[in-house]
Amino acid sequence: MVRRYLLLAVLCHFFAGISARPSPVSRRGATCCSLPGLGDDFEAAEPEAVNLDPDIVNEALAYANTHGRLSVQIFRHNCRVGAGLLDPLTDGIPNNVWSSTKSVVSILTGIAADKGKLHVDDPIGDYLPSGPGWGDEAHRAITIRNLLSQSAGLDEAILAEAATLILDQSASQEALAQPLKYPPGTHFEYSQRVPDLLAFVVQQAVGEDLQDFAQANLFDPLGIPSDSYFWLRDRSGNTYGYALLFIPPTQFAKLGLLLQNNGSWNEQAVVSASWVESLAQSTPTNPCYGWLFWTNHGAPCTGANLPSAQTYQRHLIPSAPEDLFAMVGFLQQNNFIIPSLEMTVTWTGVLGDTELNLAALLSAAPAADLYYNFFRILMRAVKDVSIPDPGPWQVDPLELDINPWNYANPEVLLNDIAGNPECNIVFCNGAVPVEGLVENLRAIAETILGLLPI
Template identity: 65%
Template sequence: MPTFPILPTILSIALLFIRVAAKPETPVLLQDRADTIIKQCSLPGPGEDFHAASAAEVNLEPDAVKEAIEYASTAGRLSVQIFRHNCKVAEGPLDPLTDGIANNVFSVTKSVIAMIAGLAYDRNLLALNDPIGKYLPREPGWGDEAHRAITVEQLLTETSGLDEALFSEIATSGLDASAPQVALAQPIIYPPGTKFDYSQRVPDLMSFVIQQAVGEDLQTFAQKHLFDPIGIANDTFFWLRDRSGNTYGFASLYIPPTQLAKLGLLMQNDGSWNGQQVISSDWVSKVSQSSHLNPCYGYFFWTNRAKPCIGVNFPSAQTYDRHFIPTAPDDLYAMAGAVLQNNFMIPSLDMTVTWTGIIGDSEPNLSALLGAAPGADRFYTFFRILMRGVKDADVPDPGPFKVDPLDLDISPDNYLSATVLLNSLVSSPECNIVVCNGGIPSDGVMENLRGLLNVVMGSLKNSLP
């Protein structure tokens, strides 16, 4: 979901100038149609680029790959990368300019939070059925008993029951004194665990819960146990904090496409990176499974495993009688951000696609234009083209995309709420937009400035010959 903090957006633009100076089942592999030798690539080691292969070397039809890249590039994708068997098969025409630019990947950030939750889970520091109150401070302003009884899994599946309204939730992004306390200030409007309702504040709360569980700053923990093992240096990305220094979980991770692709490839490889198990295969499986209240959503990941598919509450939460991407295998799962920032992983085909861009879909539907409608035209058509090129598996073609009926429910109540906004400004007697927990928080401001400077210096360093 979108948020546009001014400094990081300016940073992304500046770095560009710096750099310029019917649903198929899981396919069955067809051995008799496979080429004799299929190239397999290792994942990049420290200082290495992705290893390359031609489309033919990984059993893909070159013409289909070319057509898919051309389609994506004319559909607002500033970068697009196709990988098979860990080999980089193709990229978009703008990738040489954009592949090192840190840009906001919006709700892909939620999926990264889920990956970090897995690191805590694997270390027995976090349990899915635990009430979040176990990890919250026992102080005023940190939730009543009902809020503290919400479980970790209910946060991860967006079934917490907390009130949400997209634009009201993100209005104070970057200005919040304490994002997790803002989340805890939102009223419970559904019994937790009874309804899928896509919230922006819930991932902020999950980020804080993980931080409390592991006993150190979330970004420090993630750098040691997630980013460093797969070669993502801390001067290549920026992650926004609130004024208390808590890391936002709903969006505002600014990361280059090349580094974003590494996160997708880690998941594609069952959590392993060149023999090192970074995230357990058990957790990778969990995030991609359907949750019972939304068959196309797992743990902050979208999944193709089942239908119907419930979308984001903008302009209304529509239920689609289809899979997330009907033209792709049913084991596809995805990290998905506004205006189509995505990692797509297809385990059965050992394929990963990463793309970023500036506009959403083309349907006459506000949710699709924002890139928040499951199974919209860009996803559908791209994978319909690309799947034609898979030579060693049958992926049925359900036919051309059919435009959904225009959603006439555009009531502002769905995404604008005075209650949600007021609770963001005044979370509790202990915390408001200015004063929180007995002081005026500023640690996060300084951390954000240091982070921005670090990325600028890193980009300058990496741009030198």
């Protein structure tokens, strides 16, 4: 225990003096906190103790509170320095973090890679069952890297893919039923089925149920008990990769802090630092997208195809340091990680953007005024690093393409429910699958019981 605190003190002294790309203003020491164990609360500190201006931190929190945030927590040097008004009510309630689930699948892929169970450039056919219904040669040649970077080349329509919510017979086989629209690795297409397919591939690679693997290798080390969250499955019992992880804000924050600490939780390595570094880097097909994470590293920035895939000639969040990367979920369920500042912001809520741009209002744009204005305020609070003010938010060009074929293409839906000869909306692989429905009910009931004061 003494050794742990000595290590924290040394790290704190080091990180207090580094620059977030801008030039440092001072090198004063700062308070540093240890990460919580099972059942422990986050350690708290006053903003001044971590070189943040308290008044400006409160201004940033007020902005979040008035822009649809149901929970918000700000951490620096692992210390919680601010929380939202509603956090006491929402902290323990499981919330669908939507596409932030994709980022959890990325972390699990990294853990599997660290254990030698898979490699990013392996073709997925190495891990898929053989036989009818499990992809032709071209589909099986898609690599794990293609899945991580959303460049698998499969046809997609973001709402059509989600339309069969929890009634999917086998989400991975639905993905394999979609035709290849582009050669893998050549084009960014934000898909729901692609992370579902990756989740199945990882499960096959590790040789056990994905949720059992996640609990033992990710959630347990972070002190996230299995009855505090639930993660839905398709009818065959395979875990969804695109969304549907319901986790309380307090536990969700731990995922961001894990990444802030280079994949380690106190002294335990959970996922390698090299994987954390890789997932945050720009990918060739979309400079603001990494491995199922959004990143501030590069520009331009292309969003999801809702109502159309818009490309913006800017970084993800121009008001934040370029090393920021983020877990991003529909309606703005986010973990933002800024390694150079040792800062993590986590929040959940409902929308919050006000720009008159349909993609932004639907939270389908990579980022808009909500992120920009919040971080423009919060960066002014940083006292030990000089961060230039980029000025007021510049409204993105108005895009009028609302063609429903972009996001509700019926061909994609038909391929989901009937495109695989071995797996349709009723029968799948010779049976009527119900295992996933039973598991979903069990997990939801267990979580509800865990919330009851008994």
